[in-house]
Amino acid sequence: MEATLLPQAMINGVTLGTNYVLMALGFTMIFGVLRIVNFAHGEFYMLGAFFVLTAISQLNIPYFPAAILAIAAVALLGFISERVIFRRFRDKEKEIEGMIVALGLSIFLQNIGLVIWGPYDQSIPPVFTGVFKFGNIFYPVERFMAVLLSVVLMISFYLFLKKTRVGLAIQALAQDTEIARVQGIRINRLYPIAFAIGTGLAAAAGAIIGPVFQLNPWMGLTPQVKAFMVVILGGLGSIPGAVLGGFILGIAESFVSTFASKAIADMLGFIIVIAILIFRPSGLFGQSQITR
Amino acid sequence: MLMNKTSIGFSKIQTLAVWMLVVFLFFLPVLSSDEFYLNIVISIYLQIILAVSLNLIIKTGKLSFAHAAFMGIGGYTSAMLVMRLKLPFVLCLPLSGVMAAAIAYVVGRVLLKLEGVYFVLVTFAFGEVVRLFFVNLVVPFGGPTGITNIPAPVITFFPGYTMTFLSKASYYYLVFIVMLMTLLIIRRIYRSAIGKIMDCTRETEHLAEFTAIDTFQCKMFAFVVGSFFAGLAGSLYAHYYRYISPESFTFWETVNLVIINVVGGMGGILGPILGAIFLVPLPEFLRGFVEYQRVLYGLVLILTLCFMPAGMLGPLGRIASRLKSKYMTKEGIE
Amino acid sequence: MTVVLQTEGLSKRFGGLMAVNNVAFSVQRGEILGIIGPNGAGKTTLLNLISNRYPPNTGTILYNGKSIVGYPPNRIAKMGLVRTYQSTVSYSGATVWENMIRAQLGYSFLGLWSEFLMTKAVREKSRIQNEKAGSLLRFFGLDAFKDSEARSLPYGYQKLLGLAIGFAGDPQILMLDEPAAGLNLDERTRLTNAIRTINGKGLTVILVEHDMKLVMGLCHRVLVLNYGQKIAMDVPANIQRDEEVIKAYLGVDHELA
Numbered sequence: 001m002e003a004t005l006l007p008q009a010m011i012n013g014v015t016l017g018t019n020y021v022l023m024a025l026g027f028t029m030i031f032g033v034l035r036i037v038n039f040a041h042g043e044f045y046m047l048g049a050f051f052v053l054t055a056i057s058q059l060n061i062p063y064f065p066a067a068i069l070a071i072a073a074v075a076l077l078g079f080i081s082e083r084v085i086f087r088r089f090r091d092k093e094k095e096i097e098g099m100i101v102a103l104g105l106s107i108f109l110q111n112i113g114l115v116i117w118g119p120y121d122q123s124i125p126p127v128f129t130g131v132f133k134f135g136n137i138f139y140p141v142e143r144f145m146a147v148l149l150s151v152v153l154m155i156s157f158y159l160f161l162k163k164t165r166v167g168l169a170i171q172a173l174a175q176d177t178e179i180a181r182v183q184g185i186r187i188n189r190l191y192p193i194a195f196a197i198g199t200g201l202a203a204a205a206g207a208i209i210g211p212v213f214q215l216n217p218w219m220g221l222t223p224q225v226k227a228f229m230v231v232i233l234g235g236l237g238s239i240p241g242a243v244l245g246g247f248i249l250g251i252a253e254s255f256v257s258t259f260a261s262k263a264i265a266d267m268l269g270f271i272i273v274i275a276i277l278i279f280r281p282s283g284l285f286g287q288s289q290i291t292r
Numbered sequence: 293m294l295m296n297k298t299s300i301g302f303s304k305i306q307t308l309a310v311w312m313l314v315v316f317l318f319f320l321p322v323l324s325s326d327e328f329y330l331n332i333v334i335s336i337y338l339q340i341i342l343a344v345s346l347n348l349i350i351k352t353g354k355l356s357f358a359h360a361a362f363m364g365i366g367g368y369t370s371a372m373l374v375m376r377l378k379l380p381f382v383l384c385l386p387l388s389g390v391m392a393a394a395i396a397y398v399v400g401r402v403l404l405k406l407e408g409v410y411f412v413l414v415t416f417a418f419g420e421v422v423r424l425f426f427v428n429l430v431v432p433f434g435g436p437t438g439i440t441n442i443p444a445p446v447i448t449f450f451p452g453y454t455m456t457f458l459s460k461a462s463y464y465y466l467v468f469i470v471m472l473m474t475l476l477i478i479r480r481i482y483r484s485a486i487g488k489i490m491d492c493t494r495e496t497e498h499l500a501e502f503t504a505i506d507t508f509q510c511k512m513f514a515f516v517v518g519s520f521f522a523g524l525a526g527s528l529y530a531h532y533y534r535y536i537s538p539e540s541f542t543f544w545e546t547v548n549l550v551i552i553n554v555v556g557g558m559g560g561i562l563g564p565i566l567g568a569i570f571l572v573p574l575p576e577f578l579r580g581f582v583e584y585q586r587v588l589y590g591l592v593l594i595l596t597l598c599f600m601p602a603g604m605l606g607p608l609g610r611i612a613s614r615l616k617s618k619y620m621t622k623e624g625i626e
Numbered sequence: 627m628t629v630v631l632q633t634e635g636l637s638k639r640f641g642g643l644m645a646v647n648n649v650a651f652s653v654q655r656g657e658i659l660g661i662i663g664p665n666g667a668g669k670t671t672l673l674n675l676i677s678n679r680y681p682p683n684t685g686t687i688l689y690n691g692k693s694i695v696g697y698p699p700n701r702i703a704k705m706g707l708v709r710t711y712q713s714t715v716s717y718s719g720a721t722v723w724e725n726m727i728r729a730q731l732g733y734s735f736l737g738l739w740s741e742f743l744m745t746k747a748v749r750e751k752s753r754i755q756n757e758k759a760g761s762l763l764r765f766f767g768l769d770a771f772k773d774s775e776a777r778s779l780p781y782g783y784q785k786l787l788g789l790a791i792g793f794a795g796d797p798q799i800l801m802l803d804e805p806a807a808g809l810n811l812d813e814r815t816r817l818t819n820a821i822r823t824i825n826g827k828g829l830t831v832i833l834v835e836h837d838m839k840l841v842m843g844l845c846h847r848v849l850v851l852n853y854g855q856k857i858a859m860d861v862p863a864n865i866q867r868d869e870e871v872i873k874a875y876l877g878v879d880h881e882l883a
Contacts, residue, residue: 108590
């Protein structure tokens, strides 16, 4: 019995990790490029999951196309949000206002979700069934598929950033707005696109994880907090930091939960966040506060 | 940050009007003993204490997302002191404030070194740590279910005359007095050199430092004093609802306070007061439409920040300045 | 001739770059010292070191014989060593009058309790502050702008306001970071006159500047930096003839020629 706890915790940790990484990627990109702490990120995740549910149950669209539609829809929503709402808060001085506006959006979306879909848990019909069994270790196939899809998405995102023109432009924008502008990069077009991609990633996380867990309008709260923790750990604005941080947090949480308790794992997470913000605010990879 | 210069200076006529309002409010429970309305007004008063004390912290340029946590610290402290140590309420109330202030002092030394969004995030994390602390400790804090059967305040005014603040009317007076004290104190701070120094710290911190202003001490002062009042509010809250749990002071409670400040305007103490008056009763009157009400909250927050950065004080301030320039000379103000 | 400020072996490194390298100089009470040098010579870094914006890697800074390394900026300002910034010269959203009041707040703060209670001493201090604000504005010729927002002032007057703010605390030494940057001829003249007048009242001035004419015409002595090192320190007449200085400024051109 004891012998399986360790590998089981490890597998759970990795699963959790990919979950966190997807959320963190979008969140950190939005901060890195637009300098907005997107408090509504969890809500885009929630919308992703619910859009999939609606597409499947109301429109009879099968899972994969439904997921793609959902992601596109949320990305569009994100695009509009940036153009209409967040564009006023692009200056550094307006950072905090931008954050509070995101908070307002979060409240708005949560409760719109509540109005539309109601407060009760709902579920997306499972897409994959079955369980992998290695000795005493159980690993549901759908979780494995979730991890696989997440990894595929992470790699696609990486390729997008490094290999496409838009991706490179976004990276340039994150590094230095002025220089990017001088180089002829159309900032006004890029900002909403970057935001759309970030929220699209959150929606993707929601669409992927949706079938595994229950859906309700507040399902975005925990992933939001986790994303925020991961990003602090890895460094606000750092992509590799988000990936590394996501796995570290996922695995660490899994182990502490397994061997101690979830409540302690939660508290430890926040204490670590505080410690990092105090002693090494740039996290593992992020930009140092001072160089801003 | 968000602070706008639109503060409404008080002239002699306005001061008189305010005091008349105070007298009227003092007799409110006599005029109307309707429990429903008294409850709302008490809630408004509690939120005013919390919102104005948060305003104090914001005035130095720091947005603390841990404010509700300090309220919780005050509440639990008060409950513990009254129930376990059997201390009289008149002692527990200020001690709750002191406890919150003490923790703010220790924590502030470290947290206040962080800038902008980092400070917001770290106070958010701290608030969560406090909440989880109370959730995890079943002994003595009751864990997730919190503490129940907190006794109503008992105050001995002079030997032989003891009053238990059980009725809403009596509690109204208790909260009203504490609120007035809070407002008077914070208003005095704002009008003194301390308030001006806070403005300097918030607006252009390094200029302030290079003109011999100790901005760190300024921020510490605001943080500690603001948290003190949050602690007081927590104590009043705990003995009013006779119950406290970690759910009473989550991050979302702080968000409500932030909304009150943003929507009401943060220029002085009038802003949060207006914000509380406007926003607190809303849930009560929109009982049937709870979800829509929260939708509205979010929308109002977004719209206010986009179009009315000075909050309600913006348009009100413009009306007031027009009246001012019509009826008053330069000397009358300040 | 008393030495009011003195540095020894002052160095500051940023990453791999020695921004300030082993700089030693002293400033006499009542003089106007100019610090010049080609771009990147380390002038602003030197100023930042003296005003404790960040600590030096090595070296000492003595103010009236006392070491001030590591002291927070507000404490040094209170001790009489005040600097102005090139970019943020004033509280831009506040009126000019407000700015002059705010400039005095830190120096005359009487303690939390007294200020809160608004004691008689505090009220008296407030009255003095008001008077001083008025006289300072008149002195610097800013009186007409009293109720205007600082950011609405013409640029030259904004810089004068910055100077006034620095002066409001009755400093012993005023350190100015490129005070003439962006000013036209008229504004420069106004600025130099103001500096001369306050120097006449006994104030020691250190200024970092690019404008040669201004520096040579205004300063009693000039310190020349190049690549973080002190290459000359003398009266303007000698500096203008100094070979090392000429080489430093023209050296690049020679290379290209």
